[in-house]
Amino acid sequence: MTTIRDVRAQLRRRLLISYRVDPEVAASLLPAGFRPRIIDGSAVAGVCVLGLESVRPSWSNSRRGLRSENAAHRIAVEWDGPDGVEQGVFIFERHSSAWHPVLFGGRLFPGVHRRARFRIEESGDRYALTMEAAGRSLTADVEVVGEWSSTLFASIDEASDFYRSGRVGWSPTRDRRRVESVALASDTWKVEGARLHHLRSSFFEALPAGAAVFDSVVVMRDLPLTLSDAGDRRDAAVLSPAGT
Template sequence: MSALATLRAQVRRRLLITYRVDPDVAASLVPAPLRPQLVNGSAVAGVCMIGLSAVRPGWLRPRFGFRTENVAHRVAVEWDDEGGTRTGVYIVERHSSSLLPVLGGGRLFPGVQRRGRFDLDETKDRFRVRMTAPGIRVAVDVGVGGPWHSELFSSVEDASEFHRQGSVGWSPCAGGGGVEALELTSKEWAAETGVVHSVESSFFDSLPQGSAELDSALVMRDLPFFWDTPRIDLTRGHAVV
């Protein structure tokens, strides 16, 4: 059980790098009863690289928050609910530049996190972000703007809405033995087309050859985000009232 029910932060930059993944390979990455969410016959997975400022409990003023860089390797998932099928993401692993999320993740709030080293080279419309940690590395070079290209989503608006709908993020519990949820919302949700100049992810590169292919990228900037701890019982497939 997490001690903090809500978190707030200002998103300085969020890069959503999306891959098309073989459904069977994606299924091997997520625990039951979660299952990969398919779009046009492919599972959807990716890397979220997010820079946050003013991270704090929901009741605390922004000036008392802290800054952090985070990266998450994720798979879009769905599960059955009494009202039908719900969607979200399963976060295979998280890394953070800050010691506070590493110490508090899975204890004070959902989501076990490991420490990573981040190197940033950013301008207004170009983002070069690299993260290295024991056993994993990821590096992206993404620009803003340009034509939209994707085999999963017909437009940047469709891609943005897909990610907005997948607001519940599931993470392994500390010590194993289940998953716990954190739900992300923003009243000012907005995404732009990202142009991928280069991307390297040891996580996706280690999957069977040809099972993961880069699809598209979104860029989100200067938005307030809010995280809440939903009470969802996966063993019964519905929200706890």
């Protein structure tokens, strides 16, 4: 059943920045019931940066809506579901430039968000961004190019399949006593390889030295998407994210 917590939006740009993370360090960041998804001996974590426009309730026929910049620090995870092992991501924290997800996230809007200031410079296929929030910062400079490399994924198609399998994201509720799930879906899905010119993340820099190493970045652009309350809640002792 569609609720007001289901929203539609147009994705202007999505940067998916991935790190290889030491599995033991990754496991220490997760609440009980979740374990890191291991690829080639490493956990896979990163930052998802989304530029959204036309954000509106899914039942609205209007193409008009709100606009926002958003960032989510997350890790690929698996957990035991009723039908076997399931896969998705655990989101340590979300940040947004807009007031609506900060005020209503976890209530009327999918997922709890914190307020942040974003500065985005877009020039053709190049995206330079800065995010500043209480206790958290991120800078990245990414360019969509034909060349692409990764030690985690053998090809862009393999990376695309991996990111698509993480459509369900778990994150702490406002009181941090439970975790809740949000699903991201799109009728179209296209991933492009990109090159990183610069990256600094206070989240990953707060981990033990050498525990997190940048691997690769891909970009998604100009796609419709839906964010939905997946309707699942569970009790969890949610651990503090890195650097807090």
